[in-house]
Amino acid sequence: xxxxSKPAVLIVDDEEMVVTSIRAFLKLxxxxxxxxxxxPEEAAKFLESHLVDVAVADYVMPKxxxxxxxARAKHLQPEATRVLLTGYADKQSAIQAINELALFQYxxxxxxxxxxxxxxQSGIERAQLIRQLRDKIxxxxxxxxxxxxxxSRLLRAFM
Amino acid sequence: xxxxxxxxxxxxxxxRLRAELEAVHGRLADAYRLASLGxxxxxxxxxxxxxxxxxxSNSAVIERGLETLEKLLAEAGGPAEAQGRRAAEILxxxxxxxxVNQTACERISALIPGVKAFARVExxxxxxxxxxxxxxxxxxxxxxxxxxxxxxxxxxEKLPEIYCYVPSLYQVFxxxxxxxxxxxxxxxxxxxxxxxxxxxxxxxxxxxxRGIPPEDRPKxxxxxxxxxxxxxxxxxxxxxxxxxxxxxxxxxxxxxxxxGAGTTFHVWxxxxxxxxxxx
Numbered sequence: 001x002x003x004x005s006k007p008a009v010l011i012v013d014d015e016e017m018v019v020t021s022i023r024a025f026l027k028l029x030x031x032x033x034x035x036x037x038x039x040p041e042e043a044a045k046f047l048e049s050h051l052v053d054v055a056v057a058d059y060v061m062p063k064x065x066x067x068x069x070x071a072r073a074k075h076l077q078p079e080a081t082r083v084l085l086t087g088y089a090d091k092q093s094a095i096q097a098i099n100e101l102a103l104f105q106y107x108x109x110x111x112x113x114x115x116x117x118x119x120x121q122s123g124i125e126r127a128q129l130i131r132q133l134r135d136k137i138x139x140x141x142x143x144x145x146x147x148x149x150x151x152s153r154l155l156r157a158f159m
Numbered sequence: 160x161x162x163x164x165x166x167x168x169x170x171x172x173x174x175r176l177r178a179e180l181e182a183v184h185g186r187l188a189d190a191y192r193l194a195s196l197g198x199x200x201x202x203x204x205x206x207x208x209x210x211x212x213x214x215x216s217n218s219a220v221i222e223r224g225l226e227t228l229e230k231l232l233a234e235a236g237g238p239a240e241a242q243g244r245r246a247a248e249i250l251x252x253x254x255x256x257x258x259v260n261q262t263a264c265e266r267i268s269a270l271i272p273g274v275k276a277f278a279r280v281e282x283x284x285x286x287x288x289x290x291x292x293x294x295x296x297x298x299x300x301x302x303x304x305x306x307x308x309x310x311x312x313x314x315x316e317k318l319p320e321i322y323c324y325v326p327s328l329y330q331v332f333x334x335x336x337x338x339x340x341x342x343x344x345x346x347x348x349x350x351x352x353x354x355x356x357x358x359x360x361x362x363x364x365x366x367x368x369r370g371i372p373p374e375d376r377p378k379x380x381x382x383x384x385x386x387x388x389x390x391x392x393x394x395x396x397x398x399x400x401x402x403x404x405x406x407x408x409x410x411x412x413x414x415x416x417x418x419g420a421g422t423t424f425h426v427w428x429x430x431x432x433x434x435x436x437x438x
Binding site: 014015017020021022024028029059060061062063065087109110111113 | 220307309
């Protein structure tokens with residue numbers, strides 16, 4: 001099954017160096033399209049008009065924290081996979097996120113690049129499977145509707 | 160037992176009590192230094208986490224990038240055009256990451272003067288320092304921990320250097336910043352301002368936190384008074400801040416507060432220390 005376009009990953013962290021590091025890593029190891037933001041408001045606006053497969057957000061951000069941002073992301077693109085970056089003291093928030101946001105995974109900082117890549121890869125797979133499933137169900141629905149249509153016409157023809 | 164009454168024994172008693180009081184005072188000051196050190200470590204750990212994460216990631220990427228470059232350049236007959244372009248791309252990226260690493264390391268290094276200042280045994284002699292520089296070093300320590308809730312703003316006027324006990328001032332400023340951040344319940348701002356006012360340097364730390372209720376105001380600088388939960392506040396902070404500012408530096412410390420609106424702490428430090436420059 002071929003993909004329409006390259007997988008898209010959104011990274012939000014108010015620390016510029018984190019966005020730079022993750023973007024550089026993904027650029028070297030993958031062909032994903034990476035959208036990096038240090039402002040969660042701008043990132044949320046971006047999600048209104050651009051589909052992504054995975055949204056990764058840091059928990060500690062001023063004005064809008066990672067959980068609040070991922071809640072917006074869930075509302076805007078429920079099929080996109082949500083990942084939270086947490087610092088050493090944030091375990092409680094990770095648990096809150098898992099419950100409230102259907103968080104896919106959380107990654108502790110400092111992160112291991114290979115582990116992060118695995119999470120993002122799985123996240124992309126999940127998002128694309130969900131979208132394909134949703135499309136197939138839609139197709140099935142339409143096929144079912146037109147079958148019923150054919151069926152009723154057939155019945156009318158022979159009754 | 161017949162006791163000798165009279166001025167001599169009273170004097171002895173007073174001397175003994177004074178010695179005891181000084182000893183207790185000394186132990187209190189030690190306890191405060193330990194609490195301050197704990198505070199400092201918390202701030203440092205928070206602040207170091209991000210640059211370290213970046214350096215770790217970048218270093219791994221640089222290693223992998225170099226491996227890839229090696230392969231590209233080892234192609235038999237030299238790299239083809241496409242590989243040459245890819246190699247140039249990778250080099251560009253790695254250069255960028257090395258620069259980020261540099262910045263990240265500088266951020267960690269910036270913490271070291273603060274640690275040294277704290278770790279130094281109480282200085283016997285004051286030395287010339289820029290109060291703004293001390294403030295700038297303490298900001299990231301409070302900033303990193305609270306930045307999800309609190310925005311820190313600075314409004315620093317250029318100041319002349321003054322003779323001061325630098326480690327003590329670190330403690331005072333860190334204490335005021337952390338108090339301010341802890342007073343803020345949900346979201347809020349802290350504004351740090353410095354001004355030269357005649358013969359004084361005026362430092363103010365304003366927060367938009369819960370404020371100090373009128374009944375607590377007279378006790379604020381009292382040793383042992385705290386509104387923080389057990390384990391968070393020792394009640395020593397402001398009383399020792401006052402000692403440092405008033406007794407050691409000949410300065411003044413005061414505050415104004417409106418419950419529900421916020422609090423501002425003011426510290427004035429003299430341009431000329433008591434007893435003339437140089438101690």
